[in-house]
Amino acid sequence: MIEVKNVEKSFGEQKVLKGITTSFETGKTNLIIGQSGSGKTVLLKSLLGIHKLDSGTISFDGRIYSDMNDDEKRELRTEIGMVFQGSALFDSMTVEENIGFPLKMFSNKNSREIKERVDFVIDRVKLINAHTKKPSEISGGMQKRVAIARAIVNNPKYLFCDEPNSGLDPKTAVVIDNLIQEITEEYNITTVINTHDMNSVMEIGEKIVFLKEGVLAWEGTKKEIFKTDNEAIVDFVYSSELFKKVRKAQNRADKL
Template identity: 65%
Template sequence: MITLKNVNKSFASLKVLNDISVNFEAGKTNLIIGQSGSGKTVLLKSIIGLHEIDSGKIFYSDRDFTAMNLKSRKNIRQEMGMVFQGGALFDSMSVEENVLFPLDMFSKMSDTEKMDRVNFCLNRVNIKNSNHLYPTEISGGMQKRVAIARAIALNPKYLFCDEPNSGLDPVTAIVIDNLIQEITKEFNMTTIINTHDMNSVMEIGEKILFISKGFKAWEGTKEEIFDTDNQALNDFVFASDLYQKIKKVNR
């Protein structure tokens, strides 16, 4: 579990995060949603320590991340996996080498153990017979799978995904969503996904945090979205005619 208590963040005179408190639960897909400029990306970067918050607390289980020194934070970061927007694979490295990279950097495994782990992770995301291909030689969906394999190589407790469906067609996006949800449950990770994809919200939104103008405007599940009277959330989620029809059907 990751817990935020009264988190605030400003850049110069611009207040971006306002007193945000929330629990992100282990074994569930926790989604952060909101319009562009709402603060969701700043929130995600604050949780992983890329931004220092101005006030408040961030806990990883019962560990106060905000009070830690650099060495202690490094230990927690080795418990994190990250799927970046666009995949962010190293073009000069093969599929195998991309997944091997964090193991070479942070693990004390033998070479044999590392390769066993690489192959396990690639098999888990249904990538086969592609170890020696390069990112430019595989599809966008396969690149995202490799990015997920790299993210789970160190068997993380915490998985962070920044717009994991960016650039994917709707069918492939659903496959990636389902894969993230499957491995979240399988390894009991605390997974936080930053997204604007409403298909993801309706598909895997077990816990949803809606950010509006830097404030926590709503939290709940995908089922509870249909019954909310939060106007800002309704305007965001049900902006299209399709989702207006879905909401009517569910009511």
């Protein structure tokens, strides 16, 4: 579990995070949502240790990040997997070289062990006949699978995803959402996803954190989001036509 307590972060005179307190649960897909400028990207980067907090604490299974020494922080980084918005694959490397890169950098595995682990995660994310291909030779959906495989190759305790469905068609986006959720449950990972995609919220939103102007305006589950009277979250999600249809259907079902 990742616990966030009274976190504040400013840039100059602009206060971006204003006393955020929440938690991200192990074995669940935890989503951070909000409009542009709400602070969700700053919160994600704060969780990753990219931004130094002005005040408050972030702890990883009881370990407070700001209390860690350099060695402990390096150890924590080996426990983190990251899926970037644009996949961030190395164009000059093959699929298997991209996936094996973290093992070469952060593990003591020999070449045979690396090959076995890479083959395992390639099979797990269902990358078919892609081992020796370059990123430019595969589809956007397959590139996302490579990014996920690379993120989990080192058996992370924590998985962070920044807009994992960016640039994908709706059908492929659902497939990627479901893959992330399956991996989260299968390996009992604490997964945190920064997204603006309401389809993702309705598909895999086991814990949803909604930020508005740097404040935690609402939190709950994908089921609770359909029943909330919180004006801030209702205004935000009602921009989604799909959400309107699902909420109407949910309300009709509740009356039966």
